[in-house]
Amino acid sequence: MFEARCGLDGTGFTRPAVERQHRLVLPRSGAYLLRVNGRQSFVDTGAAVITRPGDELSVAHPLGCGDTFTAVELEPELDRWPASVHRLPLDDVADLQHRLLIASCRRGADRLAVAEQVFAIVARLEASSLPSGVPSSGAVRxxxxxxxxxxxxxxxxxxxxxxxxxxxxxxxxxxxxxxxxxxxxxxxxxxxxxxxxxxxxxxxxxxxxxxxxxxxxxxxxxxxxxxxxxxxxxxxxxxxxxxxxxxxxxxxxxxxxxxxxxxx
CATH class of the missing domain: 1.10.10.60 (Homeodomain-like)
Known part of the structure; x- marks a missing residue:
């Protein structure tokens, strides 16, 4: 697990990079455009991102670089979302859980405590992204x-x-x-x-x-x-x-x- 600030700049997309592991990316500030396997989405502090081995990733920063995030390497069994899902809604509870996780790491929390906090975040993301909880766009084409x-x-x-x-x-x-x-x-x-x-x-x-x-x-x-x-x-x-x-x-x-x- 690591906390990072993105230093990539430019409005164009970076060259695709191939992901090598299951990873959960939790935003702390900023926003950017993400392209996963050719599918583009806008990511701000209201969304987490999950990637998997073999995914091709590229990013662009039309608003400028400097977004901060936490990347967590996940065990494959923790990834219970469909393979096509990469953007997850991050509600207020999960956002605060993430910020407390950062604070715990900076204070030097042990690995068990950190792992339990990560599990709690994953559980919250699962609860908020169940099919029954996804808002419907209505009967539109x-x-x-x-x-x-x-x-x-x-x-x-x-x-x-x-x-x-x-x-x-x-x-x-x-x-x-x-x-x-x-x-x-x-x-x-x-x-x-x-x-x-x-x-x-x-x-x-x-x-x-x-x-x-x-x-x-x-x-x-x-x-x-x-x-x-x-x-x-x-x-x-x-x-x-x-x-x-x-x-x-x-x-x-x-x-x-x-x-x-x-x-x-």
Missing amino acids: PGTAAVHRRLVAETQEVLAGGLFTYGLKEIAAEVNASPHHLSRIFRRVTGETLTGYRNRMRVRAVLADVQDGADCLRTLAARYGFADQAHLTRLMRRQVGLPPSAVKRLLAVETRMNIQRRCD
Whole structure:
């Protein structure tokens, strides 16, 4: 297992690389485009990625490099998803579990404790990605469904670019859609409102900064478009079940940047 910051830059895709093992990639910050066996998807902090031996991988960074993530080598028996599945929804509980895993590794947790935390994350990912829990796109033609998914991906890319203060009208203008159409399609495809998604991404951006040593919640609230610190506190408590002060204590670690840390 290792924590890393991606240093690859450029809007074009890298040359395909062949994966050699089962790997779970958990995002901490940033966003990028991923192509697995020719199939492209947008990956931000709302999605984990699973790869398998023989997969051909390439990435692109239209928003710039610098995304951070944790890569976990999985035993094959832990990979219970269909071979065609590579992108997994990462809900708020799994996201916090991942950040606590990072904190545990940085504190020098033993291998057993780390393994149990990884198992808990895998179990959570399984629970949130069962077929019965996948939102339906409705009775639409495959071509229309693909257009809808592309619209959602473009919207997620806009928000990943840091435009958290934008309203629905401004976001819709960025993706050349009407506000009503965007709101309806986003919920149909993802199963959540655009406002709910934006709030989750804003809280995760705050968590990333806190884990990197940021201390002033008032500054973070202003940076990510919250009305004030109290607003940030309410949303964080709602999404992760803890107030910012408790999260800061749990994630208290060394603040020096580290390109790659291993927790064996």
